[in-house]
Amino acid sequence: MTPQAITIAGLRKTYGAKNAVDGLDLTIDEGEVFALLGPNGAGKTTTIEILEGFRKRTSGEVTVLGRDPHDADRDWRTEVGIMLQSTSERSFLSAREALTHASRLYPNPRDVEETLDAVGLTEKANAKPQTLSGGQRRRLDVALAVIGRPRLVFLDEPTTGFDPEARRQFWGLIEGLRGDGTTIMLTTHYLEEAEHLADRIGIVASGKLIALDTPAKLRALASGSIVRWEEDGAPRSESTPTPTALVRELASRHTGEIPELSITKPSLEDVYLDLIGQNTEMATSEGAVA
Numbered sequence: 001m002t003p004q005a006i007t008i009a010g011l012r013k014t015y016g017a018k019n020a021v022d023g024l025d026l027t028i029d030e031g032e033v034f035a036l037l038g039p040n041g042a043g044k045t046t047t048i049e050i051l052e053g054f055r056k057r058t059s060g061e062v063t064v065l066g067r068d069p070h071d072a073d074r075d076w077r078t079e080v081g082i083m084l085q086s087t088s089e090r091s092f093l094s095a096r097e098a099l100t101h102a103s104r105l106y107p108n109p110r111d112v113e114e115t116l117d118a119v120g121l122t123e124k125a126n127a128k129p130q131t132l133s134g135g136q137r138r139r140l141d142v143a144l145a146v147i148g149r150p151r152l153v154f155l156d157e158p159t160t161g162f163d164p165e166a167r168r169q170f171w172g173l174i175e176g177l178r179g180d181g182t183t184i185m186l187t188t189h190y191l192e193e194a195e196h197l198a199d200r201i202g203i204v205a206s207g208k209l210i211a212l213d214t215p216a217k218l219r220a221l222a223s224g225s226i227v228r229w230e231e232d233g234a235p236r237s238e239s240t241p242t243p244t245a246l247v248r249e250l251a252s253r254h255t256g257e258i259p260e261l262s263i264t265k266p267s268l269e270d271v272y273l274d275l276i277g278q279n280t281e282m283a284t285s286e287g288a289v290a
């Protein structure tokens with residue numbers, strides 16, 4: 001059996017009357033890349049911060065690398081990489097200095113120059129954080145999270161503000177970490193990022209886990225196809241297990257071409273939106289996810 005990096009059983013966190021995390025059960029294997037998805041306010045950051053030892057839980061059991069993060073020690077901290085949002089923002093150190101400084105805190109750190117290169121900051125190595133763009137500062141935050149060669153890394157929305165090229169580069173970095181056997185738990189609002197990187201995806205809504213599977217199996221939850229077309233000048237769409245029949249019926253109503261006709265398979269994003277109840281296209285149709 002693969003050893004478990006994270007175990008969560010019956011986790012709850014309440015803020016007053018609000019159940020931010022509402023009975024979460026989840027285990028993440030060592031070496032797994034796990035993506036936690038969910039709408040704003042679903043409880044992702046709260047969960048991650050409890051796992052990082054930064055927030056107290058209301059109830060439930062949690063272990064991270066075999067320890068309860070709430071009373072873990074310094075040795076545990078050296079094995080867990082945490083992406084603190086905007087740490088680099090307040091620093092007076094250049095990217096290279098910040099990484100060099102941080103690397104001295106760990107017994108077996110990554111090489112500073114290699115890490116700068118992996119996050120695409122070599123050219124900005126001597127720049128002070130105030131002169132970096134938001135996306136570049138975030139890359140530095142990612143670099144600071146991995147400089148200690150952690151066994152487990154938490155990345156909360158690591159690529160928010162990245163341009164497409166930086167995002168691809170970040171994906172390469174994560175694939176490299178995966179190759180080294182690092183366990184990674186990340187949150188993201190980018191479905192294609194989760195699909196590209198994650199071995200498994202957990203979807204949370206209102207503090208509860210509503211779906212948990214590989215990207216391929218989640219995508220397969222949606223059967224059928226989405227047919228889109230234009231009618232009376234307005235875009236229309238329908239999800240259906242029998243697209244040919246629908247197209248035949250549309251063709252009988254149109255003389256000539258059906259305007260803007262396309263037939264696509266539902267994307268992971270369609271499935272996700274349907275699961276969280278925000279997909280008007282799929283939720284109303286026969287082929288919708290149960």
Ligand SMILES: Nc1ncnc2c1ncn2[C@@H]1O[C@H](COP(=O)(O)OP(=O)(O)OP(=O)(O)O)[C@@H](O)[C@H]1O
Pocket residue numbers: 015018019020038039040041042043044045046047
């Ligand atoms: N310190 C706090 N005090 C009171 N309520 C809080 C606190 N932190 C979070 N919450 C509430 O708990 C719920 C979960 O918040 P959380 O930040 O964990 O969500 P999230 O899934 O990370 O959202 P996002 O995608 O917007 O980052 C929200 O309703 C939020 O308003």
